[in-house]
Amino acid sequence: MPKIVDHSERKSNIAEATWRVIIRQGIKGATVRNIAAEAGVSLGALRHYFSTQHELLEFAMNLVKERVTARIVDIMQSELPPREQIMKVLLELLPTDDSSMAEMEVWFAFTFHLKTGGQRATELNDAIYPLIVQIIDYLDQHALFKQGLDKDDEAERLYALIDGLALHAMLEPDRMNKQRVIRVLNIHLESILV
Amino acid sequence: MPKIVDHSERKSNIAEATWRVIIRQGIKGATVRNIAAEAGVSLGALRHYFSTQHELLEFAMNLVKERVTARIVDIMQSELPPREQIMKVLLELLPTDDSSMAEMEVWFAFTFHLKTGGQRATELNDAIYPLIVQIIDYLDQHALFKQGLDKDDEAERLYALIDGLALHAMLEPDRMNKQRVIRVLNIHLESILV
Structure with missing residues:
Protein backbone atom coordinates (compact mmCIF):
# COMPACT_ATOMS: atom_id res chain seq x y z
CA MET A 1 0.00 0.00 0.00
CA PRO A 2 1.40 3.42 -0.87
CA LYS A 3 2.23 5.75 2.01
CA ILE A 4 -0.49 8.33 2.47
CA VAL A 5 0.93 11.82 2.75
CA ASP A 6 -1.20 14.64 4.10
CA HIS A 7 0.06 17.48 1.91
CA SER A 8 -1.67 20.23 3.82
CA GLU A 9 -0.24 18.97 7.12
CA ARG A 10 3.21 18.69 5.59
CA LYS A 11 3.04 22.26 4.30
CA SER A 12 2.00 23.44 7.77
CA ASN A 13 4.91 21.51 9.29
CA ILE A 14 7.31 23.21 6.91
CA ALA A 15 5.78 26.59 7.77
CA GLU A 16 6.19 25.80 11.48
CA ALA A 17 9.83 24.92 10.84
CA THR A 18 10.17 28.26 9.02
CA TRP A 19 8.94 30.04 12.15
CA ARG A 20 11.36 28.20 14.42
CA VAL A 21 14.27 29.09 12.12
CA ILE A 22 13.20 32.75 11.97
CA ILE A 23 12.77 32.97 15.75
CA ARG A 24 16.25 31.49 16.22
CA GLN A 25 18.17 33.10 13.38
CA GLY A 26 16.05 35.94 12.02
CA ILE A 27 14.83 36.26 8.44
CA LYS A 28 18.40 36.05 7.15
CA GLY A 29 18.54 32.44 8.37
CA ALA A 30 15.31 31.50 6.61
CA THR A 31 16.98 29.83 3.63
CA VAL A 32 15.31 26.83 1.98
CA ARG A 33 18.31 24.73 3.05
CA ASN A 34 18.00 25.64 6.76
CA ILE A 35 14.25 25.21 6.72
CA ALA A 36 14.42 21.79 5.05
CA ALA A 37 16.91 20.67 7.71
CA GLU A 38 14.70 22.01 10.52
CA ALA A 39 11.58 20.37 9.08
CA GLY A 40 13.44 17.10 8.59
CA VAL A 41 12.63 16.92 4.89
CA SER A 42 14.92 16.79 1.87
CA LEU A 43 15.56 19.89 -0.20
CA GLY A 44 13.77 18.15 -3.04
CA ALA A 45 10.67 17.52 -0.90
CA LEU A 46 10.63 21.12 0.27
CA ARG A 47 10.92 22.36 -3.32
CA HIS A 48 7.99 20.11 -4.23
CA TYR A 49 5.79 22.22 -1.96
CA PHE A 50 7.48 25.59 -2.33
CA SER A 51 9.47 26.24 -5.48
CA THR A 52 10.92 29.55 -4.24
CA MET B 1 49.30 64.84 -18.43
CA PRO B 2 47.06 62.28 -16.74
CA LYS B 3 43.36 63.02 -16.65
CA ILE B 4 42.38 64.37 -13.25
CA VAL B 5 39.36 62.58 -11.85
CA ASP B 6 37.44 64.04 -8.95
CA HIS B 7 36.54 60.85 -7.13
CA SER B 8 34.18 62.43 -4.68
CA GLU B 9 32.28 64.16 -7.49
CA ARG B 10 32.14 60.94 -9.48
CA LYS B 11 30.72 59.05 -6.49
CA SER B 12 28.09 61.77 -6.06
CA ASN B 13 27.23 61.53 -9.76
CA ILE B 14 26.75 57.79 -9.41
CA ALA B 15 24.59 58.32 -6.33
CA GLU B 16 22.51 60.87 -8.27
CA ALA B 17 22.09 58.32 -11.05
CA THR B 18 20.98 55.83 -8.39
CA TRP B 19 18.25 58.24 -7.32
CA ARG B 20 17.03 58.79 -10.86
CA VAL B 21 16.84 55.03 -11.42
CA ILE B 22 14.96 54.51 -8.14
CA ILE B 23 12.51 57.33 -8.86
CA ARG B 24 11.82 55.85 -12.30
CA GLN B 25 11.87 52.11 -11.57
CA GLY B 26 11.74 51.69 -7.80
CA ILE B 27 14.35 49.91 -5.69
CA LYS B 28 13.94 46.76 -7.77
CA GLY B 29 15.45 48.60 -10.74
CA ALA B 30 18.47 49.78 -8.74
CA THR B 31 20.85 47.15 -10.09
CA VAL B 32 24.51 48.03 -10.59
CA ARG B 33 24.03 47.45 -14.33
CA ASN B 34 21.13 49.94 -14.62
CA ILE B 35 22.88 52.50 -12.47
CA ALA B 36 26.13 52.29 -14.45
CA ALA B 37 24.15 52.84 -17.66
CA GLU B 38 22.29 55.82 -16.15
CA ALA B 39 25.52 57.35 -14.82
CA GLY B 40 27.24 56.81 -18.16
CA VAL B 41 30.11 54.83 -16.62
CA SER B 42 31.27 51.29 -17.29
CA LEU B 43 30.36 48.48 -14.92
CA GLY B 44 34.08 48.24 -14.09
CA ALA B 45 34.27 51.93 -13.17
CA LEU B 46 31.17 51.66 -10.98
CA ARG B 47 32.61 48.62 -9.23
CA HIS B 48 35.80 50.58 -8.60
CA TYR B 49 33.78 52.95 -6.40
CA PHE B 50 31.19 50.54 -5.06
CA SER B 51 32.06 46.87 -4.93
CA THR B 52 28.55 45.77 -3.95
Whole structure:
Protein backbone atom coordinates (compact mmCIF):
# COMPACT_ATOMS: atom_id res chain seq x y z
CA MET A 1 0.00 0.00 0.00
CA PRO A 2 1.40 3.42 -0.87
CA LYS A 3 2.23 5.75 2.01
CA ILE A 4 -0.49 8.33 2.47
CA VAL A 5 0.93 11.82 2.75
CA ASP A 6 -1.20 14.64 4.10
CA HIS A 7 0.06 17.48 1.91
CA SER A 8 -1.67 20.23 3.82
CA GLU A 9 -0.24 18.97 7.12
CA ARG A 10 3.21 18.69 5.59
CA LYS A 11 3.04 22.26 4.30
CA SER A 12 2.00 23.44 7.77
CA ASN A 13 4.91 21.51 9.29
CA ILE A 14 7.31 23.21 6.91
CA ALA A 15 5.78 26.59 7.77
CA GLU A 16 6.19 25.80 11.48
CA ALA A 17 9.83 24.92 10.84
CA THR A 18 10.17 28.26 9.02
CA TRP A 19 8.94 30.04 12.15
CA ARG A 20 11.36 28.20 14.42
CA VAL A 21 14.27 29.09 12.12
CA ILE A 22 13.20 32.75 11.97
CA ILE A 23 12.77 32.97 15.75
CA ARG A 24 16.25 31.49 16.22
CA GLN A 25 18.17 33.10 13.38
CA GLY A 26 16.05 35.94 12.02
CA ILE A 27 14.83 36.26 8.44
CA LYS A 28 18.40 36.05 7.15
CA GLY A 29 18.54 32.44 8.37
CA ALA A 30 15.31 31.50 6.61
CA THR A 31 16.98 29.83 3.63
CA VAL A 32 15.31 26.83 1.98
CA ARG A 33 18.31 24.73 3.05
CA ASN A 34 18.00 25.64 6.76
CA ILE A 35 14.25 25.21 6.72
CA ALA A 36 14.42 21.79 5.05
CA ALA A 37 16.91 20.67 7.71
CA GLU A 38 14.70 22.01 10.52
CA ALA A 39 11.58 20.37 9.08
CA GLY A 40 13.44 17.10 8.59
CA VAL A 41 12.63 16.92 4.89
CA SER A 42 14.92 16.79 1.87
CA LEU A 43 15.56 19.89 -0.20
CA GLY A 44 13.77 18.15 -3.04
CA ALA A 45 10.67 17.52 -0.90
CA LEU A 46 10.63 21.12 0.27
CA ARG A 47 10.92 22.36 -3.32
CA HIS A 48 7.99 20.11 -4.23
CA TYR A 49 5.79 22.22 -1.96
CA PHE A 50 7.48 25.59 -2.33
CA SER A 51 9.47 26.24 -5.48
CA THR A 52 10.92 29.55 -4.24
CA GLN A 53 11.78 31.19 -0.92
CA HIS A 54 9.17 33.82 -1.85
CA GLU A 55 6.41 31.18 -2.01
CA LEU A 56 7.49 29.78 1.33
CA LEU A 57 7.48 33.20 2.98
CA GLU A 58 4.07 33.91 1.42
CA PHE A 59 2.67 30.72 2.91
CA ALA A 60 4.21 31.49 6.31
CA MET A 61 2.81 35.01 6.05
CA ASN A 62 -0.70 33.79 5.35
CA LEU A 63 -0.37 31.54 8.36
CA VAL A 64 0.36 34.69 10.41
CA LYS A 65 -2.74 36.39 9.08
CA GLU A 66 -4.88 33.36 9.95
CA ARG A 67 -3.44 33.12 13.44
CA VAL A 68 -3.74 36.82 14.21
CA THR A 69 -7.31 36.82 12.88
CA ALA A 70 -8.20 33.79 15.01
CA ARG A 71 -6.72 35.42 18.14
CA ILE A 72 -8.62 38.64 17.47
CA VAL A 73 -11.91 36.79 16.95
CA ASP A 74 -11.32 35.02 20.29
CA ILE A 75 -10.73 38.32 22.07
CA MET A 76 -13.80 39.94 20.53
CA GLN A 77 -15.95 37.00 21.64
CA SER A 78 -14.65 37.19 25.19
CA GLU A 79 -16.55 38.83 28.03
CA LEU A 80 -13.92 41.50 28.67
CA PRO A 81 -15.03 45.15 29.02
CA PRO A 82 -14.73 47.00 25.64
CA ARG A 83 -11.72 49.12 26.72
CA GLU A 84 -9.69 46.04 27.72
CA GLN A 85 -10.87 44.12 24.70
CA ILE A 86 -9.63 46.82 22.34
CA MET A 87 -6.29 47.11 24.13
CA LYS A 88 -5.79 43.35 23.76
CA VAL A 89 -6.73 43.43 20.07
CA LEU A 90 -4.28 46.26 19.38
CA LEU A 91 -1.50 44.44 21.22
CA GLU A 92 -2.06 41.51 18.85
CA LEU A 93 -0.87 43.80 16.05
CA LEU A 94 2.40 44.58 17.83
CA PRO A 95 5.52 42.48 18.39
CA THR A 96 5.56 41.87 22.14
CA ASP A 97 7.30 38.48 22.39
CA ASP A 98 9.61 36.22 20.35
CA SER A 99 6.74 34.70 18.45
CA SER A 100 5.01 37.95 17.44
CA MET A 101 8.44 39.49 16.71
CA ALA A 102 9.06 36.65 14.26
CA GLU A 103 5.62 37.26 12.74
CA MET A 104 6.46 40.93 12.37
CA GLU A 105 9.79 40.14 10.72
CA VAL A 106 8.08 37.88 8.22
CA TRP A 107 5.48 40.57 7.57
CA PHE A 108 8.21 43.15 7.04
CA ALA A 109 10.32 40.82 4.86
CA PHE A 110 7.34 39.85 2.79
CA THR A 111 6.00 43.36 2.35
CA PHE A 112 9.45 44.34 1.21
CA HIS A 113 9.64 41.42 -1.24
CA LEU A 114 6.34 42.55 -2.77
CA LYS A 115 7.38 46.18 -2.83
CA THR A 116 10.72 45.48 -4.51
CA GLY A 117 8.86 43.16 -6.88
CA GLY A 118 6.98 46.27 -7.99
CA GLN A 119 3.68 45.17 -6.45
CA ARG A 120 1.70 47.12 -3.93
CA ALA A 121 1.51 45.33 -0.65
CA THR A 122 -2.22 45.92 -0.44
CA GLU A 123 -3.22 42.32 0.08
CA LEU A 124 -1.27 42.30 3.32
CA ASN A 125 -2.15 45.70 4.70
CA ASP A 126 -5.72 45.41 3.50
CA ALA A 127 -6.60 43.50 6.63
CA ILE A 128 -5.31 45.98 9.20
CA TYR A 129 -6.78 49.32 8.18
CA PRO A 130 -10.39 48.01 8.02
CA LEU A 131 -9.83 46.38 11.42
CA ILE A 132 -8.78 49.72 12.91
CA VAL A 133 -11.83 51.39 11.34
CA GLN A 134 -14.00 48.69 12.97
CA ILE A 135 -12.32 49.28 16.33
CA ILE A 136 -13.10 53.00 16.21
CA ASP A 137 -16.73 52.18 15.27
CA TYR A 138 -16.93 49.69 18.12
CA LEU A 139 -15.65 52.27 20.60
CA ASP A 140 -18.15 54.79 19.26
CA GLN A 141 -21.03 52.30 19.55
CA HIS A 142 -20.09 51.69 23.18
CA ALA A 143 -20.09 55.46 23.82
CA LEU A 144 -16.37 55.34 24.60
CA PHE A 145 -15.14 57.45 21.69
CA LYS A 146 -14.48 61.05 22.69
CA GLN A 147 -16.96 63.56 21.26
CA GLY A 148 -15.62 66.14 18.83
CA LEU A 149 -13.08 63.78 17.29
CA ASP A 150 -13.44 62.62 13.71
CA LYS A 151 -13.72 58.83 13.35
CA ASP A 152 -12.04 58.69 9.97
CA ASP A 153 -9.08 60.83 11.08
CA GLU A 154 -8.70 58.93 14.33
CA ALA A 155 -8.71 55.56 12.56
CA GLU A 156 -5.88 56.80 10.35
CA ARG A 157 -3.96 58.22 13.32
CA LEU A 158 -4.33 55.03 15.38
CA TYR A 159 -3.32 52.90 12.39
CA ALA A 160 -0.15 54.98 11.85
CA LEU A 161 0.66 54.84 15.56
CA ILE A 162 0.29 51.05 15.66
CA ASP A 163 2.53 50.44 12.66
CA GLY A 164 5.08 53.00 13.86
CA LEU A 165 5.23 51.30 17.26
CA ALA A 166 5.54 47.91 15.55
CA LEU A 167 8.39 49.15 13.37
CA HIS A 168 10.26 50.64 16.32
CA ALA A 169 9.69 47.59 18.53
CA MET A 170 11.32 45.56 15.78
CA LEU A 171 14.15 47.90 14.80
CA GLU A 172 14.93 49.53 18.16
CA PRO A 173 13.97 46.87 20.72
CA ASP A 174 16.36 48.13 23.41
CA ARG A 175 14.46 51.36 23.85
CA MET A 176 11.07 50.30 22.53
CA ASN A 177 10.41 47.31 24.76
CA LYS A 178 7.03 45.79 25.55
CA GLN A 179 6.38 48.01 28.59
CA ARG A 180 7.04 51.12 26.56
CA VAL A 181 4.81 49.96 23.70
CA ILE A 182 1.94 49.37 26.14
CA ARG A 183 2.55 52.69 27.87
CA VAL A 184 2.43 54.72 24.63
CA LEU A 185 -0.60 52.80 23.40
CA ASN A 186 -2.40 53.46 26.70
CA ILE A 187 -1.65 57.17 26.51
CA HIS A 188 -3.03 57.28 23.00
CA LEU A 189 -6.20 55.39 23.93
CA GLU A 190 -6.73 57.75 26.88
CA SER A 191 -6.55 60.68 24.46
CA ILE A 192 -9.33 59.35 22.21
CA LEU A 193 -11.55 57.69 24.81
CA VAL A 194 -14.14 59.20 27.13
CA MET B 1 49.30 64.84 -18.43
CA PRO B 2 47.06 62.28 -16.74
CA LYS B 3 43.36 63.02 -16.65
CA ILE B 4 42.38 64.37 -13.25
CA VAL B 5 39.36 62.58 -11.85
CA ASP B 6 37.44 64.04 -8.95
CA HIS B 7 36.54 60.85 -7.13
CA SER B 8 34.18 62.43 -4.68
CA GLU B 9 32.28 64.16 -7.49
CA ARG B 10 32.14 60.94 -9.48
CA LYS B 11 30.72 59.05 -6.49
CA SER B 12 28.09 61.77 -6.06
CA ASN B 13 27.23 61.53 -9.76
CA ILE B 14 26.75 57.79 -9.41
CA ALA B 15 24.59 58.32 -6.33
CA GLU B 16 22.51 60.87 -8.27
CA ALA B 17 22.09 58.32 -11.05
CA THR B 18 20.98 55.83 -8.39
CA TRP B 19 18.25 58.24 -7.32
CA ARG B 20 17.03 58.79 -10.86
CA VAL B 21 16.84 55.03 -11.42
CA ILE B 22 14.96 54.51 -8.14
CA ILE B 23 12.51 57.33 -8.86
CA ARG B 24 11.82 55.85 -12.30
CA GLN B 25 11.87 52.11 -11.57
CA GLY B 26 11.74 51.69 -7.80
CA ILE B 27 14.35 49.91 -5.69
CA LYS B 28 13.94 46.76 -7.77
CA GLY B 29 15.45 48.60 -10.74
CA ALA B 30 18.47 49.78 -8.74
CA THR B 31 20.85 47.15 -10.09
CA VAL B 32 24.51 48.03 -10.59
CA ARG B 33 24.03 47.45 -14.33
CA ASN B 34 21.13 49.94 -14.62
CA ILE B 35 22.88 52.50 -12.47
CA ALA B 36 26.13 52.29 -14.45
CA ALA B 37 24.15 52.84 -17.66
CA GLU B 38 22.29 55.82 -16.15
CA ALA B 39 25.52 57.35 -14.82
CA GLY B 40 27.24 56.81 -18.16
CA VAL B 41 30.11 54.83 -16.62
CA SER B 42 31.27 51.29 -17.29
CA LEU B 43 30.36 48.48 -14.92
CA GLY B 44 34.08 48.24 -14.09
CA ALA B 45 34.27 51.93 -13.17
CA LEU B 46 31.17 51.66 -10.98
CA ARG B 47 32.61 48.62 -9.23
CA HIS B 48 35.80 50.58 -8.60
CA TYR B 49 33.78 52.95 -6.40
CA PHE B 50 31.19 50.54 -5.06
CA SER B 51 32.06 46.87 -4.93
CA THR B 52 28.55 45.77 -3.95
CA GLN B 53 24.98 46.99 -4.37
CA HIS B 54 24.89 47.24 -0.58
CA GLU B 55 27.77 49.75 -0.58
CA LEU B 56 26.08 51.78 -3.27
CA LEU B 57 22.78 51.88 -1.37
CA GLU B 58 24.66 52.81 1.80
CA PHE B 59 26.30 55.74 0.06
CA ALA B 60 22.98 56.84 -1.47
CA MET B 61 21.41 56.47 1.98
CA ASN B 62 24.01 58.66 3.63
CA LEU B 63 23.40 61.23 0.94
CA VAL B 64 19.72 61.20 2.03
CA LYS B 65 20.69 61.78 5.64
CA GLU B 66 22.93 64.70 4.66
CA ARG B 67 20.23 66.26 2.50
CA VAL B 68 17.45 65.84 5.04
CA THR B 69 19.71 67.25 7.77
CA ALA B 70 20.63 70.24 5.59
CA ARG B 71 16.96 70.94 4.83
CA ILE B 72 16.05 70.73 8.52
CA VAL B 73 18.87 73.08 9.53
CA ASP B 74 17.62 75.55 6.90
CA ILE B 75 14.08 75.39 8.27
CA MET B 76 15.24 75.81 11.87
CA GLN B 77 17.26 78.88 10.89
CA SER B 78 14.31 80.46 9.10
CA GLU B 79 12.14 83.16 10.63
CA LEU B 80 8.95 81.08 10.58
CA PRO B 81 6.80 80.91 13.72
CA PRO B 82 7.67 77.80 15.85
CA ARG B 83 4.42 75.94 15.03
CA GLU B 84 4.98 76.26 11.26
CA GLN B 85 8.67 75.53 11.61
CA ILE B 86 7.96 72.25 13.39
CA MET B 87 5.29 71.25 10.87
CA LYS B 88 7.78 71.82 8.04
CA VAL B 89 10.50 69.84 9.82
CA LEU B 90 8.15 66.90 10.41
CA LEU B 91 7.05 66.94 6.77
CA GLU B 92 10.72 66.55 5.81
CA LEU B 93 10.58 63.13 7.47
CA LEU B 94 7.64 62.00 5.35
CA PRO B 95 7.42 61.02 1.69
CA THR B 96 5.34 63.78 0.10
CA ASP B 97 6.70 63.86 -3.47
CA ASP B 98 8.60 61.64 -5.93
CA SER B 99 11.95 62.65 -4.54
CA SER B 100 11.18 62.07 -0.86
CA MET B 101 9.31 58.88 -1.80
CA ALA B 102 12.52 57.62 -3.44
CA GLU B 103 14.47 58.62 -0.30
CA MET B 104 11.99 56.69 1.82
CA GLU B 105 12.27 53.63 -0.42
CA VAL B 106 16.05 53.69 -0.11
CA TRP B 107 15.74 54.12 3.66
CA PHE B 108 13.35 51.18 3.83
CA ALA B 109 15.45 49.01 1.50
CA PHE B 110 18.60 49.79 3.38
CA THR B 111 17.13 49.28 6.84
CA PHE B 112 15.88 45.95 5.61
CA HIS B 113 19.29 45.02 4.20
CA LEU B 114 20.85 45.75 7.58
CA LYS B 115 18.12 43.92 9.46
CA THR B 116 18.35 40.81 7.27
CA GLY B 117 22.12 41.07 7.57
CA GLY B 118 21.58 40.55 11.30
CA GLN B 119 22.58 44.10 12.22
CA ARG B 120 20.45 46.52 14.11
CA ALA B 121 19.56 49.48 12.00
CA THR B 122 20.49 51.87 14.79
CA GLU B 123 22.86 54.03 12.78
CA LEU B 124 20.00 54.99 10.53
CA ASN B 125 17.24 55.45 13.05
CA ASP B 126 19.60 57.04 15.52
CA ALA B 127 19.16 60.38 13.83
CA ILE B 128 15.36 60.57 13.95
CA TYR B 129 14.45 59.79 17.54
CA PRO B 130 16.81 62.42 19.03
CA LEU B 131 15.44 64.93 16.51
CA ILE B 132 11.88 64.26 17.71
CA VAL B 133 13.03 64.63 21.33
CA GLN B 134 14.55 68.00 20.37
CA ILE B 135 11.33 69.06 18.67
CA ILE B 136 9.29 68.35 21.80
CA ASP B 137 11.86 70.29 23.88
CA TYR B 138 11.70 73.17 21.42
CA LEU B 139 7.90 73.27 21.64
CA ASP B 140 8.12 73.20 25.43
CA GLN B 141 10.68 76.03 25.49
CA HIS B 142 8.33 78.12 23.35
CA ALA B 143 5.47 77.41 25.77
CA LEU B 144 3.59 75.58 23.04
CA PHE B 145 3.62 72.11 24.59
CA LYS B 146 0.37 71.26 26.37
CA GLN B 147 0.64 71.12 30.16
CA GLY B 148 0.04 67.77 31.81
CA LEU B 149 1.57 65.77 28.97
CA ASP B 150 4.81 63.87 29.48
CA LYS B 151 7.61 64.97 27.14
CA ASP B 152 9.25 61.56 26.96
CA ASP B 153 5.98 59.76 26.18
CA GLU B 154 4.94 62.37 23.64
CA ALA B 155 8.28 62.17 21.83
CA GLU B 156 7.81 58.42 21.51
CA ARG B 157 4.21 58.80 20.35
CA LEU B 158 5.08 61.46 17.76
CA TYR B 159 8.01 59.38 16.52
CA ALA B 160 5.78 56.31 16.06
CA LEU B 161 3.13 58.40 14.31
CA ILE B 162 5.68 59.88 11.89
CA ASP B 163 7.14 56.52 10.90
CA GLY B 164 3.71 54.92 10.67
CA LEU B 165 2.53 57.71 8.36
CA ALA B 166 5.73 57.36 6.31
CA LEU B 167 5.22 53.61 5.98
CA HIS B 168 1.60 53.99 4.90
CA ALA B 169 2.37 56.84 2.49
CA MET B 170 4.86 54.50 0.84
CA LEU B 171 2.85 51.26 0.91
CA GLU B 172 -0.69 52.58 0.55
CA PRO B 173 -0.25 55.79 -1.47
CA ASP B 174 -3.76 55.73 -2.96
CA ARG B 175 -5.41 56.27 0.40
CA MET B 176 -2.53 57.89 2.26
CA ASN B 177 -1.79 60.78 -0.06
CA LYS B 178 0.01 64.01 0.84
CA GLN B 179 -3.17 65.86 1.90
CA ARG B 180 -4.13 63.05 4.26
CA VAL B 181 -0.62 62.88 5.76
CA ILE B 182 -0.71 66.62 6.48
CA ARG B 183 -4.24 66.39 7.87
CA VAL B 184 -3.40 63.60 10.35
CA LEU B 185 -0.16 65.30 11.36
CA ASN B 186 -2.03 68.57 12.01
CA ILE B 187 -4.63 66.81 14.15
CA HIS B 188 -1.86 65.21 16.18
CA LEU B 189 0.00 68.50 16.65
CA GLU B 190 -3.26 70.16 17.75
CA SER B 191 -3.63 67.47 20.41
CA ILE B 192 -0.22 68.11 21.97
CA LEU B 193 0.03 71.88 21.48
CA VAL B 194 -1.43 74.70 23.52
